[in-house]
Structure formats: C-alpha cells, structure tokens
Amino acid sequence: MYAPFFDRGYRNLPVEDAVRATRPLVDGAAVSLPPARRLSVVAALRRLGLASDADLRAAARDTWLGHAPAPWTVDRATAYDASHTVLHLTSWGERPDALPAGTVDYLRWWLPAWLEECAQEHDWDLLAGLLAADACLPTPALPADGWARLAGAQGADGAVPAGDVPPTGDRREVFDRVHHPTLVTAFAATVATSRALTALLPGAS
Structure with a gap:
C-alpha cells in the first residue's frame, strides 16, 4: 500500500x-x-x-505464467495470477518492454483463447484483467471484439458486473460486487487507450 x-x-x-x-x-x-x-x-x-x-x-x-505451462491447464485463479504477473513486470503498463520475450510469445499465442473463454462465460472481471494484460504487451492486440463484449456488459450507471446478471438490492452490497470489475475495466481501458494513442504518434513503431 x-x-x-x-x-x-x-x-x-x-x-x-x-x-x-x-x-x-x-x-x-x-x-x-x-x-x-x-x-x-x-x-x-x-x-x-x-x-x-x-x-x-x-x-x-x-509464477504459473513464468513456467509457461500447457495453456489448457489455466483456471480462473491462475489466469488472474497471470494477469497480475504481467502488471507487476511492466509496472502496470509503464514498462511493456520489461516482459521477457518468452512470456510475450506465450501470451500472444494463448491470450485470445482465454479472452474468448471469459467472454463466453460472462466473467467480465477476469476478461477486463486479461485485456489489461494484453494492453501491457510490447505490441498489444487490443482486440475489438473483447472490448465490445466488455462494454456491452456495462450498465447505464457505468458499473461492470462480475457475472452475467447485474446485482440488485442494498447499495452497499451492490458496490461490493461491482467495484472490482468496474475498477479493473477502467484501468484496462486507460492503459489500452494510452497504448492506442501512443501508436499514432510520429515515429512510433
């Protein structure tokens, strides 16, 4: 902290x-x-x-990602850890070139499949985390389909639910259930927008 x-x-x-x-x-x-x-x-x-x-x-x-395991062994916990491994290695997107080349190649191969799985399962929290990881790659894919599906899950108030059905009821309980996916989405969108705009600058590779 x-x-x-x-x-x-x-x-x-x-x-x-x-x-x-x-x-x-x-x-x-x-x-x-x-x-x-x-x-x-x-x-x-x-x-x-x-x-x-x-x-x-x-x-x-x-870490799990550091071992580059068989990609089908991923589960929710290891995918969450993998996204944070990327965030820590890149200083939350500030240093994309700090990612080891082998990790970059591994994620380029397998992130698309994991993103699709999260979207199909309506796991918006994890989808946002993996989109953040993508945005931290040296050359991010910034997949339009993944971002469109995440945006489609966002409520009129801007909140992003963790799962398929937006929570209702006591405001404090609703906040507890939506604050993390909403914050992760906001962070991922900020990094992705920054990377997309940076790519437009003169001399950007």
Whole structure:
C-alpha cells in the first residue's frame, strides 16, 4: 500500500525503516508466500528501491505464467495470477518492454483463447484483467471484439458486473460486487487507450 504514495513523493520514514528491517524475510523461508503474492511484494520493494529488476524477474519465473505451462491447464485463479504477473513486470503498463520475450510469445499465442473463454462465460472481471494484460504487451492486440463484449456488459450507471446478471438490492452490497470489475475495466481501458494513442504518434513503431 505504501509504494504508490512513495512514487508520488509522500514519505513516511518509520515505515521505510520497518520495510528495510524486514526485507530479508522476503528472500528467506521465514515468510511463506504463494509465487504470485511474492512477486507483488518484490514489485513493491522495487518501487521503494529495495529490490532490483533482476529480483523481479527471478520472482516472476516462479509464477504459473513464468513456467509457461500447457495453456489448457489455466483456471480462473491462475489466469488472474497471470494477469497480475504481467502488471507487476511492466509496472502496470509503464514498462511493456520489461516482459521477457518468452512470456510475450506465450501470451500472444494463448491470450485470445482465454479472452474468448471469459467472454463466453460472462466473467467480465477476469476478461477486463486479461485485456489489461494484453494492453501491457510490447505490441498489444487490443482486440475489438473483447472490448465490445466488455462494454456491452456495462450498465447505464457505468458499473461492470462480475457475472452475467447485474446485482440488485442494498447499495452497499451492490458496490461490493461491482467495484472490482468496474475498477479493473477502467484501468484496462486507460492503459489500452494510452497504448492506442501512443501508436499514432510520429515515429512510433
């Protein structure tokens, strides 16, 4: 949670001292973390200047996506982790060229199939996450069909449901069920729009 504030110049020295003191735990066996979670921690440490790009790549190699497994073994949890592996490696789309070439090739082959599966299942939350991952590739596909289907799921109020039927009832409960897919959609759309506009600039490859 601290890294985004640090990026924008908001500092809390006691927090930074505590992070430095506990930094060795991330590398050792004292803290057991799933590979995708460990990657997110290393990514945050990198933003604080306490981990290197090499540390980030090493953590990414231990993730599901880092192993480039048979693509039909994907499930919702591993697809979610894969999208976040891309986000962490690229600093949320800021550094698309930081993705390893092998990962880029793997995703170019298999992202289209996963996107289609999410659209067929009306899993708009995961579809938005995978569209965000696509937008972070060095040369994003920005698939018009996937974006059109996600836009079609959006309600008149701008909210994106997690599944097939928009929730109704208590406003707080509705918010709890739509805030994540809506935020992911907004983020993915922002990155995708930025990449599309950047490609139009003179000299863009």
